[in-house]
Amino acid sequence: MGKLGSFGSLSFVVSSNTIRTFEKLQWDVGASYATHDRHMMPDLLEFLGPDPETINLPIKFSVFLGTNPIQEVERLRAMIRSGTVERLVLGGHVYGDYKWAITKMSAELKTFDNRGNCWAANTTLSLKEYARR
Template identity: 35%
Template sequence: MIGALGDILFKVSIKNVNTFQDFSRSSSGRWAIHEVHMQKPKGEFLGPDLDTISFTMHFDVLLGRNPRYDMEKLMQYSRTGEPLLLVIGGDAMGYYRWVVESVDQEYTKVDNHGNVLQGKADVKLKEYVK
């Protein structure tokens, strides 16, 4: 197993391929800018901002289960705001948990009965601090 987001497992086996590509994590600080008369503004570091993560998942019915299952699960996570544990390589990412900020789904191949054969999801996570 490569890792997991909530109960969505990232894994590769003979019967199942369910993983991500283009994983990117962004971290930044929060700054306030104070205007000073006749001088350059003064910056004040307020602390760290919430990290963000983005990645793309590709789904194929030939590489595991129905692509709609995990695609709908991701959508459900984005609608409920449930904080999720993100584990990659056996290590938890971040200080606490992550929320699914957005999911962009694409059905790339559908059969003549409306079954999704292949799909893609672009996922954006935001750090959740308790």
């Protein structure tokens, strides 16, 4: 089994039985500035500091890829509701300066069988930088 990385207990893996990975990763980094008006001159910008970084991570779950979509969605939901903060590690590289919190999850339950069991789900996790205290 090839383990690509993890976010706490959520492991990103690719094997002959299971595929639990993401499609892309969008990492946003920004900073805050104050604008000071000046008479007859261009406004002056003042750097206030970095904004918390964010990451958006789309993940597909499917019974055809060896996962149970509802169990995966419920596990992520529990992580959000308990305020879990973890390191994001991909390919041995730790992303960000410290840890991340899942601030939001969008889950699109896609395919169901004739008994109402979910066979496929598309989720998008929104992570926000959790700064060291």
